[in-house]
Amino acid sequence: MEKRNKWGLLVAPLYAFTLLFVLGPMVYMVLVSFARNNGDGYGFFWRFTTENYTKIADPVYLQCFVQSFKLAFSTTFFVILLGYPFGYFMARLSERGKRRMMFLIMVPFWTSSLLRLYGWIIILQAKGVMNAALMGLGILKKPLKILYSYPAVLIGMIYALLPFMILSVYSSVEKMDWSLTEAARDLGASPFQAFLTVTFKLTLPGLLSGVILTFIPSMGLFFIADILGGNKIVLVGSLIQDQLTRGSNWPFAAALAVILTVLTSLMIFFYRKITHVKDLEEIF
Amino acid sequence: MKGKRFALSKLYLALIMLITYLPLIMVVVFSFNDSKLTAAWKGFSLRWYQELFRDAALMEALANSIKLGVISCALAAVIGTLGAIGMTRVHYKSKGMMEYLSTVPIMVPEIILGMVFMAFFSLLGLPFGMVTLAIAHTAFCIPYVFMMVKARLVGIDPSLEEAARDLGASPARTFWDITLPLIMPAVASGCLLAFAMSFDDVVISIFVNGPKTSTLPIKVYTQIKTGVTPEMNALCTMILAAVIFVLAGTSLLRRQKARPGKRQ
Amino acid sequence: MKKKVFAIALAAAALSMTTAVQAEENKELVLYTWEGMFPQEVLDGFTEQTGTKVIYSNFDTDETMLEKLAQAKGGDYDLVIADDYIIEQAVEEGLVGEIDKDIVTNFGNINPIYQGQFYDPDDKYTVPYGAGIPLIVYDPEMTDLDIRGYQDLWDPSLEDSVAILANYRVINGITLLSMGKSMNEEDVDTIAAAGEKLLELAPNIRMIQDDNTQNALLNGEASVAFLYTSQVTAALNENPDLKVVYPEEGLGFGIMGAFIPSKAPNAKAANEFLNYILEPDIFAQCMNYIGYINTNQAADAQMNPALVYSGDEINGEYIENISAQADEQQNKNWTEFKAACGAE
Numbered sequence A: 001m002e003k004r005n006k007w008g009l010l011v012a013p014l015y016a017f018t019l020l021f022v023l024g025p026m027v028y029m030v031l032v033s034f035a036r037n038n039g040d041g042y043g044f045f046w047r048f049t050t051e052n053y054t055k056i057a058d059p060v061y062l063q064c065f066v067q068s069f070k071l072a073f074s075t076t077f078f079v080i081l082l083g084y085p086f087g088y089f090m091a092r093l094s095e096r097g098k099r100r101m102m103f104l105i106m107v108p109f110w111t112s113s114l115l116r117l118y119g120w121i122i123i124l125q126a127k128g129v130m131n132a133a134l135m136g137l138g139i140l141k142k143p144l145k146i147l148y149s150y151p152a153v154l155i156g157m158i159y160a161l162l163p164f165m166i167l168s169v170y171s172s173v174e175k176m177d178w179s180l181t182e183a184a185r186d187l188g189a190s191p192f193q194a195f196l197t198v199t200f201k202l203t204l205p206g207l208l209s210g211v212i213l214t215f216i217p218s219m220g221l222f223f224i225a226d227i228l229g230g231n232k233i234v235l236v237g238s239l240i241q242d243q244l245t246r247g248s249n250w251p252f253a254a255a256l257a258v259i260l261t262v263l264t265s266l267m268i269f270f271y272r273k274i275t276h277v278k279d280l281e282e283i284f
Numbered sequence B: 001m002k003g004k005r006f007a008l009s010k011l012y013l014a015l016i017m018l019i020t021y022l023p024l025i026m027v028v029v030f031s032f033n034d035s036k037l038t039a040a041w042k043g044f045s046l047r048w049y050q051e052l053f054r055d056a057a058l059m060e061a062l063a064n065s066i067k068l069g070v071i072s073c074a075l076a077a078v079i080g081t082l083g084a085i086g087m088t089r090v091h092y093k094s095k096g097m098m099e100y101l102s103t104v105p106i107m108v109p110e111i112i113l114g115m116v117f118m119a120f121f122s123l124l125g126l127p128f129g130m131v132t133l134a135i136a137h138t139a140f141c142i143p144y145v146f147m148m149v150k151a152r153l154v155g156i157d158p159s160l161e162e163a164a165r166d167l168g169a170s171p172a173r174t175f176w177d178i179t180l181p182l183i184m185p186a187v188a189s190g191c192l193l194a195f196a197m198s199f200d201d202v203v204i205s206i207f208v209n210g211p212k213t214s215t216l217p218i219k220v221y222t223q224i225k226t227g228v229t230p231e232m233n234a235l236c237t238m239i240l241a242a243v244i245f246v247l248a249g250t251s252l253l254r255r256q257k258a259r260p261g262k263r264q
Numbered sequence C: 001m002k003k004k005v006f007a008i009a010l011a012a013a014a015l016s017m018t019t020a021v022q023a024e025e026n027k028e029l030v031l032y033t034w035e036g037m038f039p040q041e042v043l044d045g046f047t048e049q050t051g052t053k054v055i056y057s058n059f060d061t062d063e064t065m066l067e068k069l070a071q072a073k074g075g076d077y078d079l080v081i082a083d084d085y086i087i088e089q090a091v092e093e094g095l096v097g098e099i100d101k102d103i104v105t106n107f108g109n110i111n112p113i114y115q116g117q118f119y120d121p122d123d124k125y126t127v128p129y130g131a132g133i134p135l136i137v138y139d140p141e142m143t144d145l146d147i148r149g150y151q152d153l154w155d156p157s158l159e160d161s162v163a164i165l166a167n168y169r170v171i172n173g174i175t176l177l178s179m180g181k182s183m184n185e186e187d188v189d190t191i192a193a194a195g196e197k198l199l200e201l202a203p204n205i206r207m208i209q210d211d212n213t214q215n216a217l218l219n220g221e222a223s224v225a226f227l228y229t230s231q232v233t234a235a236l237n238e239n240p241d242l243k244v245v246y247p248e249e250g251l252g253f254g255i256m257g258a259f260i261p262s263k264a265p266n267a268k269a270a271n272e273f274l275n276y277i278l279e280p281d282i283f284a285q286c287m288n289y290i291g292y293i294n295t296n297q298a299a300d301a302q303m304n305p306a307l308v309y310s311g312d313e314i315n316g317e318y319i320e321n322i323s324a325q326a327d328e329q330q331n332k333n334w335t336e337f338k339a340a341c342g343a344e
Helices: A002-033 A051-057 A059-091 A095-110 A113-124 A129-136 A150-174 A178-186 A191-220 A223-228 A236-244 A250-275 B002-030 B047-054 B056-087 B095-106 B110-124 B130-153 B158-166 B171-200 B203-208 B216-221 B231-258 C002-022 C040-050 C062-071 C084-092 C105-109 C150-154 C168-178 C188-204 C214-218 C229-238 C267-277 C280-290 C297-302 C324-342
Strands: C028-033 C053-058 C079-083 C126-132 C135-138 C162-164 C205-208 C224-227 C243-245 C251-261 C316-318
Touching: A002 A250, A002 B056, A002 B095, A002 B110, A002 B130, A051 A059, A051 A250, A059 A095, A059 A150, A059 A191, A059 A236, A059 A250, A059 B002, A059 C324, A095 A150, A095 B002, A095 B171, A095 B231, A113 A129, A113 A150, A113 A223, A113 B002, A113 B216, A113 B231, A150 A191, A150 A223, A150 B002, A150 B130, A150 B171, A178 A191, A191 A236, A191 A250, A191 B095, A191 B130, A223 A236, A236 A250, A236 B110, A236 C324, A250 B110, B002 B231, B047 B231, B056 B095, B056 B130, B056 B171, B056 B216, B056 B231, B095 B130, B110 B130, B110 B203, B110 C062, B130 B171, B130 B203, B158 B171, B171 B216, B203 B216, B203 C062, B216 B231, C028 C062, C028 C267, C040 C053, C040 C267, C040 C280, C062 C079, C062 C084, C079 C084, C079 C267, C084 C251, C105 C297, C126 C229, C126 C280, C135 C150, C135 C214, C135 C229, C150 C168, C150 C188, C168 C188, C168 C251, C168 C324, C188 C205, C188 C324, C205 C324, C214 C224, C214 C229, C224 C229, C251 C267, C267 C280, C280 C297
Parallel strands: C028 C053, C028 C079, C162 C205, C162 C224, C251 C316
Antiparallel strands: C079 C251, C126 C251, C135 C224, C135 C243
16 A cells, blocks of 8 residues: 555656646636637637537538548658658667767757758759759659649658657667567567567557657648648648637637547547557556 | 668668758758848858847847756656656556546647647736746646657566565665666657757747747747748757757767776 | 756756746836847847847737737737737727827827728827738749739639738738729628639649748749738849739738737837837838838838838728628638648
């Protein structure tokens, strides 16, 4: 009994902080989503209504949710594809190599994300670096019009979220007990079999946390779509932004946010169910 | 054959890193551009660096950003790490719910989070400034540390700790000597991510900052009316240079230290 | 070692908390507006003259400003510069204080065509700080079209080559203008019809963006752009061969105004600052810097001529606040339009 109390002390800060500064604001958000917008002016009234939710059923708005999910899924897919091998290889570097790589990954992210996006524009634009290089090498005859399109947005999203996957996978591979893989090899498994049955399984928790850390933010990140996609792919995030500027419809924006949060949570929940990561059963 | 595969994996790491640094190279190059716009190259100039050094407000914003990043990162590291360790050991019914709740701040769109934080803080009567900024940033930094540490803890052999306890180590000692070193890589990567997120956040900061606590991203993003100037590119270049300088310095020091004896 | 790092981090955290609380000062002016609205020399000049330090605080959108100001109940900030329509709302909310014309003796320098507007009919609360008229700019090397008005943006030859700013009121507004209606149209059916027409524009849109829109024109991504005034100025600076069009259907005006919040901690300094910037040479310096149309008559002589608007040709209207229904329809038009632009 006494032992249990001591462990409770460890989680106390998390409990206190979360209850006060996360649950509190969230309750407020849900309340606002049921409030009535002050049509002709600023602010809203505390009078119960569900109209903010019924309005979301409009195909215009539903489409934004579809777009957001589409983008989040494709982003997560590519981030796994590129990030898993990276994290895996990184964990096999020497101690010094690992440390260096970790900083190399993080350093770009200590500069403004907006400026980095502008950097991408310079690279991707019709008269930009990429087209010049590809045409110089004779690969392309005509410049690619890639900027302000879906692929440009996808590139930006993958770029922004890749480190989350890399670092998650890395910290999971790094602590792995390689003798287990060797044992599998000794028992006659091919390198691929050994990887799949042992290594991959053991690093699944890292992959899971990587997917969560990629998928969740990708649902909300909309300024990449605005800047690299020229505002032509309307995500829920930018819809919310539009509702808050000029329209200044807080309750509707809050309702959109509630739905988005619920859908994201459900996705994570199903993902966890499908992957059967027993060890992480408690996470959601 | 094994060597070849190793070279391939290194090639892959290098390639991804190259792509990661491409846009950054553009940022650096255009900090020397003699034009207010980043549309085309107009010739070499240092004028943006001159502007930068005259801009005291920007330097103050930079200082605020670093301060805020360090505070929220440190708070998130403590709360997140302790929480992740504790969670594997307690068996409260509320546990699952609490873990879910603690990740909600990165699920809710930033602009809404910023708005509810603002309303909530003013409900609590907290004065807007560094304190409110730190609370809000800590809230969205915790999930990064928590998730990283949690993933690392899975599969770590509990017998190690038990052995230490059996040998008479106090719980605190066990934590410092056994648990912490084991999870340190995860704490470090969680902190690096958290710091990066805090250092770059603008939407939430704009809502919860006070009149005198501007952060760097706020200065960048609020140039909407007149367009972002290459002064910001110059600043980013300076930050990069500083980071590289510090890293190179520490690695040099470490090498010198490591030379006399063998490590550990 | 790790313990030490940890302890230092905590100490740093604690220390910075206390310094943040201490920062209460006496002679300060908290200026609240977008970043980059004043040349550094102008701010420094004010400090030299009066000894009052200018704290430059920023917001991203007008709505954020209004939220923050409402939370502070009209306090915390001494001087705000924002767009016209939001000032009307701020005045309605009682968040705006009157200007002290005994201090602001330069008030008479203001160009009267920018006064008496919908947001401040009696000129009690605001000093206009620059006006904007979004205009069409095109590269004659990239299109043979002789563009005269908004209607030309619909021309099939401009497929995937038009860049536009991202303000839904302005874009709905020019569509309404091209139909011979007002930008402030209240009839929901008419606005819905404008939405239909807007969808026909979608195939021509290369990009929609609010910041640095002119870059798309300069780097060849777009051949025609519909830009804010400061962007028009920036584009012409970079490439003088671009053609500027004052659309024949009429212009949409916007004014940025400076106002003093009702409970400004240092209203006196704010009034002094307003008087200071209304000096002709200071004001000209500011307007030339931000690239907006000059709203100070006395400063006209020192202005870049492109930024002085000769009142008589004005064939335009201000974008005013409209009813909730009309606004909601415009919002919907906008979302549908953007989605249509992205559809292949």
